[in-house]
Amino acid sequence: MTITSVPAAGAAPLQDLAELGLRESATFDRATIADIQRAAATGVYDIRGWGAKRKVPHFDDLLFLGASMSRYPLEGYREKCDTDVVLGDRYASRPLHLQTPVTIAGMSFGALSANAKEALGRGASEVGTSTTTGDGGMTPEERGQSKHLVYQYLPSRYGMNPDDLRKADAIEIVLGQGAKPGGGGMLLGQKITERVAGMRTLPVGIDQRSASRHPDWTGPDDLEIKIGELREITDWKTPIYVKIGASRPYYDTALAVKSGADVVVLDGMQGGTAATQQVFIEHVGIPILAAIPQAVQALQELGMHRKVQLIVSGGIRTGADVAKAMALGADAVAIGTAALIALGDNDPRYAAEYSALGSAAGFYDDFQDGRDPAGITTQDPELSSRLDPVAAGRRLANYLRVLTMEAQTIARACGKSHLHNLEPEDLVALSIEASAMARVPLAGTSWIPGAQGSF
Amino acid sequence: MCGIAALQLRNPSLHPQMGSLLSSMLCQIVDRGPDSAGLAVYNTPGLVSQGTSTLSLLGADQGMTTAALTAGVAALLPSDAAAAVQVVGDTTLVGAAVGTDLLVKAVTETVPAATIIGRGEHVAVMKSVGHPMEIAAHHGLEAMAGSQGLSHTRMATESAVTAGGSHPFSVADDLCLVHNGSFSNHATVRRGLKREGVVFDSENDTEVGARYVASRLQQGDTLEEALVNLGKVLDGFYTLVVTTADSMAVVRDPIACKPAIIAETEDYVAMASEYRALAGLPGIDNARIFEPEPGKVYTWSL
Amino acid sequence: MVTLTAPESLETAVTAEAPTVVDLSGSTVRSLNQALHNAADGQSWTVANPGGKHSLAVGINADVSVTIDGHAGYYAAGMHQKGTVTVNGNAGVGLAENIMSGSVHVKGDASQAAAATGHGGLVVIDGNAGARCGISMKGVDIVVGGTIGHMSAFMAQAGRLVVCGDAGDALGDSIYEARIYVKGTVASLGADCVEKPLREEHLAELAELLAAAGRTDNPADFKRYGSARNLYHFHVDNSTAY
Numbered sequence: 001m002t003i004t005s006v007p008a009a010g011a012a013p014l015q016d017l018a019e020l021g022l023r024e025s026a027t028f029d030r031a032t033i034a035d036i037q038r039a040a041a042t043g044v045y046d047i048r049g050w051g052a053k054r055k056v057p058h059f060d061d062l063l064f065l066g067a068s069m070s071r072y073p074l075e076g077y078r079e080k081c082d083t084d085v086v087l088g089d090r091y092a093s094r095p096l097h098l099q100t101p102v103t104i105a106g107m108s109f110g111a112l113s114a115n116a117k118e119a120l121g122r123g124a125s126e127v128g129t130s131t132t133t134g135d136g137g138m139t140p141e142e143r144g145q146s147k148h149l150v151y152q153y154l155p156s157r158y159g160m161n162p163d164d165l166r167k168a169d170a171i172e173i174v175l176g177q178g179a180k181p182g183g184g185g186m187l188l189g190q191k192i193t194e195r196v197a198g199m200r201t202l203p204v205g206i207d208q209r210s211a212s213r214h215p216d217w218t219g220p221d222d223l224e225i226k227i228g229e230l231r232e233i234t235d236w237k238t239p240i241y242v243k244i245g246a247s248r249p250y251y252d253t254a255l256a257v258k259s260g261a262d263v264v265v266l267d268g269m270q271g272g273t274a275a276t277q278q279v280f281i282e283h284v285g286i287p288i289l290a291a292i293p294q295a296v297q298a299l300q301e302l303g304m305h306r307k308v309q310l311i312v313s314g315g316i317r318t319g320a321d322v323a324k325a326m327a328l329g330a331d332a333v334a335i336g337t338a339a340l341i342a343l344g345d346n347d348p349r350y351a352a353e354y355s356a357l358g359s360a361a362g363f364y365d366d367f368q369d370g371r372d373p374a375g376i377t378t379q380d381p382e383l384s385s386r387l388d389p390v391a392a393g394r395r396l397a398n399y400l401r402v403l404t405m406e407a408q409t410i411a412r413a414c415g416k417s418h419l420h421n422l423e424p425e426d427l428v429a430l431s432i433e434a435s436a437m438a439r440v441p442l443a444g445t446s447w448i449p450g451a452q453g454s455f
Numbered sequence: 456m457c458g459i460a461a462l463q464l465r466n467p468s469l470h471p472q473m474g475s476l477l478s479s480m481l482c483q484i485v486d487r488g489p490d491s492a493g494l495a496v497y498n499t500p501g502l503v504s505q506g507t508s509t510l511s512l513l514g515a516d517q518g519m520t521t522a523a524l525t526a527g528v529a530a531l532l533p534s535d536a537a538a539a540v541q542v543v544g545d546t547t548l549v550g551a552a553v554g555t556d557l558l559v560k561a562v563t564e565t566v567p568a569a570t571i572i573g574r575g576e577h578v579a580v581m582k583s584v585g586h587p588m589e590i591a592a593h594h595g596l597e598a599m600a601g602s603q604g605l606s607h608t609r610m611a612t613e614s615a616v617t618a619g620g621s622h623p624f625s626v627a628d629d630l631c632l633v634h635n636g637s638f639s640n641h642a643t644v645r646r647g648l649k650r651e652g653v654v655f656d657s658e659n660d661t662e663v664g665a666r667y668v669a670s671r672l673q674q675g676d677t678l679e680e681a682l683v684n685l686g687k688v689l690d691g692f693y694t695l696v697v698t699t700a701d702s703m704a705v706v707r708d709p710i711a712c713k714p715a716i717i718a719e720t721e722d723y724v725a726m727a728s729e730y731r732a733l734a735g736l737p738g739i740d741n742a743r744i745f746e747p748e749p750g751k752v753y754t755w756s757l
Numbered sequence: 758m759v760t761l762t763a764p765e766s767l768e769t770a771v772t773a774e775a776p777t778v779v780d781l782s783g784s785t786v787r788s789l790n791q792a793l794h795n796a797a798d799g800q801s802w803t804v805a806n807p808g809g810k811h812s813l814a815v816g817i818n819a820d821v822s823v824t825i826d827g828h829a830g831y832y833a834a835g836m837h838q839k840g841t842v843t844v845n846g847n848a849g850v851g852l853a854e855n856i857m858s859g860s861v862h863v864k865g866d867a868s869q870a871a872a873a874t875g876h877g878g879l880v881v882i883d884g885n886a887g888a889r890c891g892i893s894m895k896g897v898d899i900v901v902g903g904t905i906g907h908m909s910a911f912m913a914q915a916g917r918l919v920v921c922g923d924a925g926d927a928l929g930d931s932i933y934e935a936r937i938y939v940k941g942t943v944a945s946l947g948a949d950c951v952e953k954p955l956r957e958e959h960l961a962e963l964a965e966l967l968a969a970a971g972r973t974d975n976p977a978d979f980k981r982y983g984s985a986r987n988l989y990h991f992h993v994d995n996s997t998a999y
Binding site for chain 3: 157209222229
């Protein structure tokens with residue numbers, strides 16, 4: 001959000017206020033008060049980018065059991081620990097074979113600048129992974145720079161066309177997004193430039209809304225037929241993913257499998273968005289930690305675990321997160337927010353400009369405004385030109401390599417010659433909440449809350 | 456964490472010495488696994504016989520007299536099945552001239568608590584907790600004849616020190632598997648097999664390997680194919696010896712940390728964790744001695 | 758659970774003159790579509806015994822002429838380009854969804870979401886169309902001889918929807934720049950959709966569309982509807998319309 005009332009210069013810092021005997025309300029803290037004041041002043045709900053900012057049980061609450069005496073570790077850098085993953089070999093004749101299980105999540109041209117999209121393609125291709133379009137269609141820059149490009153099939157169908165569909169390496173049917181399961185998209189007028197408007201068949205400069213439901217199918221019974229159509233159009237060559245926002249992942253995963261998906265993409269509530277109501281981001285959906293075991297359970301019960309691949313996203317930051325997601329049963333992960341940060345989002349060198357926008361480096365989330373000093377979440381030509389797609393692509397490639405090597409380091413320590421041999425039994429939890437959600441024992445015990453009875 | 460000694464006798468004139476040779480090999484690997492031990496012997500007269508299925512039950516005491524056990528099993532089988540029960544050391548052997556499935560049914564109905572540790576027409580399996588040499592002596596290994604023998608001494612890692620958790624794991628007719636090492640993804644493979652309907656007796660990682668091999672063999676794999684597939688599915692460190700009615704196989708994981716050495720002559724193939732276990736075998740000085748290569752499956756058939 | 762079988766690729770020899778008949782009582786939808794994807798401009802095809810099967814003649818990308826002799830299921834002529842598809846019967850949900858160019862003509866009725874998200878080309882339905890006809894349309898022209906169901910032209914962005922019968926509830930809700938012409942009654946208009954004056958240029962384009970659809974209705978009998986453009990920029994005063 002944007003701070004509308006900046007504290008007066010010389011305002012007392014927090015500890016001084018406490019020394020004065022002033023007490024901040026835990027319920028009505030300053031951010032809450034600012035929200036109420038902003039709502040009262042404008043009459044509009046707060047819209048922002050990024051994902052959930054509240055603290056939720058996360059991968060940080062899990063730890064790996066490295067090998068010691070009863071298990072043997074692999075030697076780093078010498079003994080094989082493979083990281084490749086095949087996505088979509090259930091029905092598609094041309095599945096994706098990626099060199100790292102870390103993929104780039106769907107982010108639209110429109111939400112992002114053309115340079116940012118190009119940089120994502122460059123970075124992903126350099127390390128042999130995939131990138132994904134977003135709402136609004138496929139740009140030539142993106143197709144040209146992406147070795148593996150996943151084409152999203154969204155409710156709005158902005159920019160959807162069969163020529164690009166046939167050019168795609170995979171098709172991702174989007175039902176929802178972790179930041180807003182059940183919600184549609186929006187792109188505010190500042191970012192609907194002539195090019196964006198042209199690609200989406202919209203008037204320039206209007207506030208664009210996207211539908212929350214697909215226009216020509218609803219539910220798994222129709223989806224099965226829709227997937228059949230897309231397979232027919234692409235002659236059964238192209239893998240078909242189904243992306244769901246995490247809310248009832250046990251059922252949604254099972255239904256995606258039953259509908260004929262090759263791959264299920266599961267996005268937790270920490271997953272980012274370009275522009276959504278803050279109330280939606282913070283209060284709808286469940287953390288990815290709680291979602292993965294439910295999805296994996298559904299896949300296992302159908303005998304489809306690792307046959308229909310599971311890509312998870314929403315809060316992946318480090319190789320440890322990658323390894324933990326895979327140990328819980330994911331085949332791959334997707335990163336969005338972290339990828340933007342690697343490109344240069346929230347870079348402290350733009351501190352003065354973030355401050356001028358009423359934000360700060362590390363806090364900036366007004367992606368909807370199109371005034372991103374880093375030139376990423378903008379359509380402004382001057383701002384966009386600040387992002388060098390080659391250099392930014394290189395930064396992303398570096399980051400992707402680090403994530404992969406970090407995950408490998410952990411897998412080797414657990415005695416695995418492939419990342420996908422990590423398993424829940426390699427993990428313990430630090431909190432009762434994380435233990436119950438991730439279904440791994442509380443560290444030092446054999447206790448998994450809820451595991452013995454009904455839940 | 457474990458010691459392995461295995462012997463396949465190609466020359467029938469050596470068959471009477473099977474027990475004494477295996478016993479001498481076992482003696483040298485005791486230190487590698489002093490918690491418990493297990494033995495599998497093939498075609499040993501007095502324990503198994505052609506045309507008869509034999510089940511090996513854990514423990515000498517099945518909660519009833521031998522006569523009562525014999526009568527109970529016989530009552531559930533055709534009259535010409537000639538059910539017979541004998542106790543060998545800590546092991547109860549039940550034989551009858553019927554298929555193993557039928558015999559298993561009769562035994563579990565008579566002794567619901569029985570733990571079946573071996574089955575088939577050719578193999579007898581014996582396991583117990585304690586010092587391996589005492590176990591071997593208690594079962595009279597020294598005097599046993601046979602075509603093949605397999606022994607294992609165990610230092611338990613992540614599962615309990617019990618006789619049931621000892622190797623070999625024998626989960627299909629005449630199939631035995633012993634393991635030195637630890638599988639690092641056995642929980643995942645176990646879940647997959649369970650979903651296919653496979654029932655497990657223990658939490659032991661080796662049982663997962665044995666059940667996996669049995670499942671592959673049932674699907675039509677040769678022993679070699681089953682072990683190649685095992686290498687694709689099970690991760691971690693292992694040296695495995697697998698025996699069937701007429702074959703023996705050895706495989707090590709691709710990193711090959713756990714030891715294995717093989718001696719091969721015209722008269723026998725012997726495999727052990729350490730050379731000292733092979734040192735006393737006849738004609739060892741002229742044997743071809745080699746360490747199995749990483750990730751390569753070796754099989755020998757009688 | 759659905760079990761889909763990926764078929765082997767099929768090559769079908771085709772002569773340009775006589776229509777090639779694909780009889781779906783013996784042949785698969787997969788072989789039909791593969792043959793159509795391999796087809797060259799100018800070829801004609803007839804689909805016999807369609808039996809309400811789904812995804813018939815989808816993804817056509819050549820100037821071919823396809824006649825479906827009977828009823829079609831979901832997504833008939835989906836993502837159509839260039840050629841002509843005629844359905845001598847009714848069509849199921851999502852007829853000609855996301856059509857890009859060319860034309861699709863249904864002699865009977867069409868179910869829900871006909872021509873949904875269509876970017877171009879012409880879709881003609883001689884009978885009635887169900888709910889959400891022209892939903893999210895992006896440039897396609899649609900001519901319906903009969904009535905259309907509720908929520909038609911929802912979020913319609915561009916293109917023209919001509920209805921010779923009546924329209925159901927919430928016509929043109931949240932409409933952008935698409936134009937709607939209705940000859941009969943409109944049960945109700947959706948948010949931000951209003952009646953607009955029928956000027957000369959509208960009469961002219963309507964006449965053109967009706968002629969293209971082979972219809973003789975009088976353009977002057979129609980009313981025109983379009984966006985009031987009040988929802989183009991979020992405003993608190995419109996909050997009940999969102």
